[in-house]
Amino acid sequence: MTMLAPYACHPAASRGRLHAEPGGERRGPRDIFQRDRDRIIHSIAFRRLRHKTQVFVSPDGDHYRVRLTHSLEVAQIGRAIARTLGLNEDLTEALCLAHDIGHPPFGHAGEDALEAMLESHGGFDHNAHTLRTLMLLESPYPRFPGLNLSWEMLEGLAKHNGPVERPGWAMRELDGLFPLDLRSHASIEAQLAALADDIAYDNHDIDDGLRAGLLTLEQLLEVPLVRNCWDRVQARYPDVAHERLQRELVREQIGVMATDLIDETTRAIAASGVETVDDVRSLGHGLVAFSPELAAQERELKRFMYATLYHHPDQMAAADRARVIVTDLFRAYHDRPDLMPPEWRDDCRADEPGRSRHVADFIAGMTDRYAEKRHAEIFGEVALAD
Template identity: 75%
Template sequence: MTTPATYAALPEESRGRLYAEPGGETRGPRDVFQRDRDRIIHSISFRRLRHKTQVFVAPDGDHYRVRLTHSLEVAQIGRTIARALGLNEDLTEALCLAHDIGHPPFGHAGEDALEEALVEQGGFDHNAHTLRTLMLLESPYPRFTGLNLSWDMLEGLAKHNGPIDRPSWAMADVDALFPLDLHSWPSLEAQVAAIADDIAYDNHDIDDGLRAGLLTLDQLLEVPLVAGCWARVKMRHPDVPEGRLLGELVRDQIGIMVNDVLETTRSAIRDSGVRSVADVRAAGRALVGFSSAMAKEERTLKRFMYATLYHHPEQLAAAERARTIVSELFTAYREDPARMTANWTDNCVTEEPQRSRHIADFIAGMTDRYAQNRHHELFGRPIALLAD
């Protein structure tokens, strides 16, 4: 086993869990972060990700990515980076697997609809809802609420994109329950999870866009990063049909980005002089990231993806129909909470903002297909998300 770096998160130095679990640590030879990872994998919230939108709303095909497969790919990239940097792989993997659990059905379209529905009740934020789900909503254990994940895990989920100076109501609630030092930087493991997320969706969305026919190779070659990688791939495989090289293109780009992160992060760690996790949290800046040159290339790629894929007319039309489903479900449940399932109806209060937030919790936990089915049951008219 590789000796961990001094600035790695160590399970024996974890700040522990909100609720004590006497005797629970005897369930197999697992440390606190391994148990966190396993609790995520065995959770209902994680399983539901297999039917939640990643890029394509209700994708017409079995080969497109969903939130679950995206999370697994993020975890693979995250573990690779963590291992190379001497960080804790188990904590990194757990953070990667859990980072999208708070997404409602239909991805950002569903989030936009809930944000609008809760505009007078504090809004909706999928990252804060991840913490809310894992700490308050899913409770499989008999003696405490939530999954009772470690402080280190919850802190990383809350701040994987950096310090939070103005927490949403949902984030403020969980922080009051188990203070997460929101104003400091998170562990390197959490920073790795964030960059792994960027690398995964930057590149795997290209793969899905090509498969769906919404992107073409000629369009992609307008992006300098892609053009450079494609030239090197063609040079290595001059006699292979182009169609068989698209996967190699995506793999090359991931490798180039990962190697850039490793080189840049090692330099940042060395220059900062951090020697412990406490030093990392007090560093005042992110230490894991792209070089300035790669960051510029990555921003160009993102702009291209928004212009050609995420904002493609077919995507926008599907997203609008998805927003309609979520908005109309929210209105229907607010008018009559008895339309929700029994356990959610029984726990619904009359006071605001708790009433609307409770309804949003119910909807946010839905998968795409469950939301479609519930909408059809309530309104008697199916909404086809995909164009004929």
């Protein structure tokens, strides 16, 4: 690891863990944030991401991204930028790896369905469910629930998109267990993890969309950011066929966005005068950002991706069928808890909102294929792709 900047998160200054652990904080050569990262990698919830939707529901092909490969790519981008900025690479990597653990099966379609089912019971939020999974639901240790991650790790996951002014029921419950200062900004590492996520999915979704034939290069070149990067790529490789240059286009865009973020964040840190991580949290605004020009171009790219890829008719039809699966499963398990595995059935409560939230916890942990299998066993097949 490079020398840490004074405003980075230093492991020796961590606020620690909720539960004291036998033998103290260190185990071998690893510090608290390195152990956080390793706990994420070894968790069941992380392994399940290999069968959870990123863009395409039940993708027909081995080369499309899923939540697991997306999280690895976010971690690579985040760690490289953290090194350049003098931030804690291990904490940044851990936040990037864990940021999508709370997503239910079928991505945002599954989340929409659970939100509807819990509308009268506090709703469902995948970010809060990430913390719920890591603090309560996955419990591999003998003396405490959850993975017992550091305060800085949990704070970063809670606030990586900024202060939480109106926490929902799940976040309030977790904050009551281990107060996370929800109204302040998070560390620079957490802010970076959020932007590394944007860089990854902005560009890798282009790669997958082109591969699937739902996007064309001609469409993409109508977006100024893409056109500028494409012109540079063509200038470097004038004699190479366009099909061979599409992945180079993605690499070029990642480089442009990462470099812009580094330059703008370096400027913002210098202008802010922050000297410690507590200064960062109390500053009143974020520090990790794109330049105003690139931020505008990135928003335009997102609008294009929603219009042409995420809301493509094929995608919308698959999402509709996914919502049917999640909704059907919720109603079935709510009415008949005996359909759940014993470890979930035995803990199912009779009162509300406990019963509905318990059922949602079970479904949110499912992979796409497990949800499809369970739905087929109870209701019969529902095709997710024509």
